[in-house]
Amino acid sequence: MGEATAKPIDADSIETVLIVAGSGRMLAQAARKAGLKPLVIDLFADLDTQSYAEDFRQVKSLAEQDLAPAVDYFIDRYAVAHVIYGSGFEGCLESLYYLNSRLIILGNHPDVFTRQFDKQAFFSVLDQLNIPYPDVVFSAPDCAENWLVKPMQGQGGIGIKRYYANAADSSVYWQKFQTGTAHSVLFLADGQQVEIIGFNTQWPVRLSETQEFVFSGLVNNADLQDKHKTEIMGWLKQMVPVFQLKGLNSLDFVHAKDCSYVLEINPRLSASMQLYDDQDLLVRHIQASVGTTLFAQRLDSGWLKAPLQTGYQVIYAEHELIIPDYFEWPGWCMDLPKPGNMCRAGQPLCSIIAHQNNLQSVVEQLLTKQQFIINKLERF
Incomplete structure (x- = not known):
């Protein structure tokens, strides 16, 4: 079956939306707030997910063979036409292409999503744009000191560990450990324009000797000077059109000694959108995805305001x-x-x-x- 391409979408006409994620609660809650009817496929079927969902299906994994029967169920029963995906597809890239063949994706196209996990290409683009990042290599360093091993298709810090010995693995890359404070910036994009939603500080938790960088939490406060925020805004203005990013995305970076270093782009809705629940971010995500949003050209004004x-x-x-x-x-x-x-x-x-x-x-x-x-x- 071919891709679900159609005439331009009227964002206001969308009433029911399929949500697919490792955990769908955040998106189901946002959809309810936006006046939509969320249908949810996820791995947990948490109690509050069920309360927000119009209907739900729990699956063993987001692999296509587990996902397809649930998608068929919702298309057959509700004639749903649009899907929003969250975290969990980093290791199931083929499933996004499957969703794109059955439904209209509100968010980044699978090609855009997948491109972020071609790390050699990603860091090559950063080189071309003169955007700094911690040193990266794609074969095991001779000296193990201060190197991290990172999965190519990682999420939430899972699988990142300190490098101790030589290894040959095409599914990982090596990045120099950069001291500093970990931050992210939540932004809205339509493939060309970009608007900053907010800068955040985040922190990991050490779950074991081999899992010490797992995402733990974040707060919508970032002790960054306006010059650094302006610099990062400039980077995003370059990266958004190059990568054709749409909807809500986030950029992870480290700040140390008056310099910032890019780590990665999360080309999907992220946990940080919950820090800004006074804004209709899911509505704006949908509008940006279909090209009907208005972008606020707020620079310093948005950063100087101190929200709760x-x-x-x-x-x-x-x-x-x-x-x-x-x-x-x-x-x-x-x-x-x-x-x-x-x-x-x-x-x-x-x-x-x-x-x-x-x-x-x-x-x-x-x-x-x-x-x-x-x-x-x-x-x-």
Whole structure:
């Protein structure tokens, strides 16, 4: 079957949308807020995902053979025509092409998504644009000191580890470890124009000796001078048309000693969109994807405004546990596993959110809430 290409889309005419992701809660919640009817395919079918979804299907993986029956079900039953994808496709690139053959994708085309994981080409583009990044090589370095091994098709820091010995593996590359603070910038694009939504600070969690860079949380606060934000805006203005990025995307970077270094582009909706829930970001994502959005040319004005600071964090299981029956999750918890679910050590338990007037208070509240949940589960 050929690609689902059609006449220009009227974003306002879309009522029902299929959401496919490793975890679909965030997008289902955003779709409900936008007045859409979300149909969800994901790996967990969390309690709150089910509450937001018009209908849902849980699948074993996002591989095409597991995805196809669920997609068929929703097309046959609801005649859904549009799909929004989230995280989880980094290791299932062929599945995006399958979705594109059945539905109209609202977001980056699979070719655009896939291009971000051709790391040699990606860093070559950065070289051409004179955009700095930590040193990268594609064969094992002779000296192991201060090198990281990274998967070509990684997500959320999973699989990144320190390099200790020679290895020959075409699915990884090597990047020099760069000290500094980890940041991301959430931005909206239509293939040519770009608008900054916000700059964020993020942090990893060390789950084991070989998993010490796993995404843990982020806050919509970045201790960056306006000159650095302006510089990164300039980089995005170059990268968006080169990569033909559309919709909401995020750029990860490290800042150290008055310099910023690009790590990667996440060519999909990311967790940071939850930090800006006072904006209709999913609506704007759809509009940008179909070319009907208006871009705010706000530079310094948007950065000087101090919004309520919001933090988001994933809580990981410290050891193997089973979610108890009748467990009462606080209202600030999200991605709620079903009773009886087995959570193994290092797997996500849930996620939490906090709102405060300053960065320190946000971080403290996240830590307090995390400990509350861990303690409460331990008592069962």
